Amino acid sequence: MGRGRRGPAATVPGKMPKSVLTPQAEDYPRWYQEVVAKAEMAENGPVRGTMVVRPYGYAIWERMQAELDARIKAAGARNAYFPLFIPESYLKREAEHVEGFSPELAVVTHGGGKELEEPIVVRPTSETVINAYFSKWLQSYRELPLLLNQWCNVVRWELRPRLFLRTTEFLWQEGHTCHATSEDARACCLHILHDVYESFMVEQLAVPVLTGRKTDAEKFAGADASYTCEGMMGDGKALQMGTSHLLGQNFARVFDTMFLNEEGEREYAWQTSWGVSTRLVGALIMAHGDDSGLRVPPNIAPVQVVVLAVRDEGGAGEAAASVARQLADRGVRVELDSRTDTSFGRRVIDWELKGVPLRVEVGPRDVAAGEATLARRDDGTKQSVPLAALVERAQSLLADIQSGLLDEARRRLDSRLVDVSSVEEAIEASQSGFARMEWDDADEAALNAAGVSVRCLVRADGTVPDPEERSELRAVVGRAY
RNA sequence: CGGGGCGUAGCGCAGCCUGGUAGCGCACCACCUUUGGGAGGUGGCGGUCGUGGGUUCAAAUCCCACCGCCCCGACCA
Numbered sequence: 001m002g003r004g005r006r007g008p009a010a011t012v013p014g015k016m017p018k019s020v021l022t023p024q025a026e027d028y029p030r031w032y033q034e035v036v037a038k039a040e041m042a043e044n045g046p047v048r049g050t051m052v053v054r055p056y057g058y059a060i061w062e063r064m065q066a067e068l069d070a071r072i073k074a075a076g077a078r079n080a081y082f083p084l085f086i087p088e089s090y091l092k093r094e095a096e097h098v099e100g101f102s103p104e105l106a107v108v109t110h111g112g113g114k115e116l117e118e119p120i121v122v123r124p125t126s127e128t129v130i131n132a133y134f135s136k137w138l139q140s141y142r143e144l145p146l147l148l149n150q151w152c153n154v155v156r157w158e159l160r161p162r163l164f165l166r167t168t169e170f171l172w173q174e175g176h177t178c179h180a181t182s183e184d185a186r187a188c189c190l191h192i193l194h195d196v197y198e199s200f201m202v203e204q205l206a207v208p209v210l211t212g213r214k215t216d217a218e219k220f221a222g223a224d225a226s227y228t229c230e231g232m233m234g235d236g237k238a239l240q241m242g243t244s245h246l247l248g249q250n251f252a253r254v255f256d257t258m259f260l261n262e263e264g265e266r267e268y269a270w271q272t273s274w275g276v277s278t279r280l281v282g283a284l285i286m287a288h289g290d291d292s293g294l295r296v297p298p299n300i301a302p303v304q305v306v307v308l309a310v311r312d313e314g315g316a317g318e319a320a321a322s323v324a325r326q327l328a329d330r331g332v333r334v335e336l337d338s339r340t341d342t343s344f345g346r347r348v349i350d351w352e353l354k355g356v357p358l359r360v361e362v363g364p365r366d367v368a369a370g371e372a373t374l375a376r377r378d379d380g381t382k383q384s385v386p387l388a389a390l391v392e393r394a395q396s397l398l399a400d401i402q403s404g405l406l407d408e409a410r411r412r413l414d415s416r417l418v419d420v421s422s423v424e425e426a427i428e429a430s431q432s433g434f435a436r437m438e439w440d441d442a443d444e445a446a447l448n449a450a451g452v453s454v455r456c457l458v459r460a461d462g463t464v465p466d467p468e469e470r471s472e473l474r475a476v477v478g479r480a481y
Numbered sequence: 482c483g484g485g486g487c488g489u490a491g492c493g494c495a496g497c498c499u500g501g502u503a504g505c506g507c508a509c510c511a512c513c514u515u516u517g518g519g520a521g522g523u524g525g526c527g528g529u530c531g532u533g534g535g536u537u538c539a540a541a542u543c544c545c546a547c548c549g550c551c552c553c554g555a556c557c558a
Contacts, residue, residue: 020519029552037492048550103556125558156557159482165558172558218557240558277558311516345518352518363517373517451554 020349023291028235033163035285039294039353042163049161049168053278056354057164059302060281061171065151067204067300068173068276071196075188077147077175082129084152088119090128093254097127100221104156106168122155127222127247127273130176131255138178138269141261145188146178146269164282165239165481172277178257178269182248185270189244190464192274193227197242205280206297206406207231207287208413209241210434210476212456213465217444220273224248225467230455230476232413233286236433238455238478241283244274246467282481287409294355295377297405298398302333305394306356308347309338310363319387320362323372326391327360332398352377357401358394378404417476426477427452434478442475452477 021038022030036042041057044050053061069079088107091098106122109115123129130148138146151173158168175192179185193211201207209229219226223245231241251257252268261267288295298304305327309320317338324336335356337347351359361373372390375382378401385393416433420426423446429435430452442454454475459465465473 044550100557154558159556160552170558243558275558279558313516340516343516343518343520345516345520348518350519361517365517 019291020353021291021293024234024289031289031291032282032286035289035293035353036163039355041281041285044161044163047168049158051161051163051167051169051278053171056302057281060284060296060300061278063300063302064200064204064280065173068196068200069151071200072149072173072175075147075191075196076145077149077177079150080148081150081152082123082126082133084123085120086123086126086129088121090132091121093128094222094251096250097222101125101156104158106155106157123152124154124156125273125275126150126152126154126174127176127251128255131251131257131271134176134178134269135252135255135257138257138259141180141259144178144180144259144269145184147175147188148177149173149175162282162481164278164285166279170278172275174275175273177272178252178259179271180259180261180267180269182270185248185272186246186467189227189246189272189274192272193229193242193244193464197229197244197274197276201229201231201241201280202406204297204299205284205287206299206402206409207241207283208406208410210413210417210456210458211464212458212476213467213469214243214456215444215454215475218453220245222247222250223273224250227464228456231283231287232409232416232433232478233283233481234289234412235286236416236431236479238434238480239279239283239286240455240480241280242274242276245272247271247273288405289355292349293353295405296355296357298357298402301355301357303335303354303356304333304398305358305360306335306337306351307360307362308344308351309336309340310344310361310366312338312340314364315367316362316364319367319372320360323360323362323387323390327394330391330395332391332394358397360390360394376401378408423447430478434476436474436476439473439475442477447477451479453480455480 021034024031039056040054042051042053045052101124105124108120108122153169153171155169158166161167177188179188198209198211201209209231211227211229214226214228225246227244228240229242231239233239249268249270252271257269258266259269285294307320307324309317320338321336324334327334339347355377357377359375361375366372370387371384372387373382374385374393374397376397418429418435420429420435420437423443426435426437426447427450439457444454447453454477456476457465457473458476460472460474
């Protein structure tokens with residue numbers, strides 16, 4: 001936490017502030033920082049730009065990993081692991097790649113107390129090392145396509161870090177593939193974009209995204225084309241949530257990644273690479289969070305239901321434990337909160353901060369009536385439910401909450417995405433959301449001067465353009481994280 | 482790197498201008514009363530005042546240098 005900054009708790013000495021967090025409308029970035037801190041997601045590490053991910057934040061990441069990993073494997077990829085350290089010479093082989101990454105590289109010059117003969121780079125991404133091994137392993141078209149994925153950390157030196165959104169070290173998944181034809185590589189790249197990333201974001205994170213192609217200015221260094229999933233955050237700004245790149249034969253050429261084709265000729269492999277990172281946690285926070293804290297969609301929530309024993313009287317403690325057990329038996333991710341030495345209100349607020357989708361309150365009054373109280377985190381409504389019907393009701397409410405959060409996010413995206421016909425209108429529209437316009441009219445220099453950028457390019461029908469496609473395209477512009 | 486701000490207890494801050502016993506709120510510990518939307522009382526623990534130097538009988542306070550952090554601008558998942 002920074003010095004010279006105040007949480008709302010500091011404004012009135014001796015008194016609790018009215019609200020737990022700075023309201024979003026008052027100061028969105030501050031709201032974000034406070035949620036991350038108070039929901040115990042993460043904090044800054046000792047080295048600038050590094051991040052300590054706390055158990056609750058990491059639990060969310062683990063849920064994301066589990067869902068993504070299943071989809072990645074279903075797409076045909078296998079997991080592997082490549083080293084953190086990469087010879088600097090590898091990076092230098094692909095001219096555009098080094099040029100793009102050199103400003104943000106961490107370079108190791110000493111090891112074992114001696115200066116190294118060749119500097120070692122801490123991986124900013126692994127195309128180069130992985131290609132060094134692809135070239136060794138790959139022999140025949142019969143081995144294609146070859147799809148590998150790795151879960152790891154990477155380092156890109158950042159000047160202005162923000163927890164989860166932009167840190168010097170972050171966790172991610174990077175997929176790397178080799179294909180026999182350009183068409184097959186393209187199909188894979190888009191399959192990952194839509195059927196792994198977009199589907200995960202919509203179904204699990206309940207965040208609708210726009211998919212499109214990056215402009216040359218924003219594409220991956222060394223790629224022929226980059227495709228992106230762009231989400232709209234609560235303040236109308238865009239967040240790049242995932243990217244899938246078509247590498248062509250660029251890396252294959254410099255690393256000699258070749259195979260023998262059906263005609264018996266040696267040919268360079270056609271490649272893709274793709275990744276999503278812990279930035280997704282930031283996306284989750286900003287896509288659904290409200291003035292009371294996080295709102296985590298049930299599908300991704302590490303805790304879907306918290307059962308609160310209001311106090312340990314009238315059998316409430318036992319009843320709460322029993323409810324929690326029943327929910328767990330039905331496969332619900334549930335946590336029992338029986339800390340009755342802490343006040344009820346405090347505990348409610350803490351669980352709201354953490355965004356647990358559904359809260360079950362069990363107190364003496366509920367027990368006497370044979371009921372429990374269910375409180376939804378998404379809309380704040382409460383209802384009493386007979387204990388016998390509780391598990392069923394909880395499960396149906398979780399489903400409602402999941403779809404409700406998606407609908408809400410979709411309405412925001414739809415209502416704040418407007419079609420415009422000039423740079424001036426685009427800048428105006430970007431103050432509250434996205435603008436869509438003819439790409440030919442989108443003067444990037446003029447937009448950038450106003451703090452706005454082209455997030456992605458799409459066709460008139462909304463589908464993603466081919467790598468070389470340039471005419472009749474629409475540009476989606478907005479402010480970006 | 483350019484501009485602005487800030488370093489005092491775990492967190493948020495006051496004290497500095499006008500040198501002289503280091504304070505407040507929250508958190509934490511103990512006990513009692515509490516518990517259906519941030520509980521109250523009483524007692525307690527906790528600080529090399531960012532670092533180094535200088536001025537002075539005396540420095541959190543004045544002077545110099547350095548370091549760090551935060552915010553705003555040029556790059557990125």
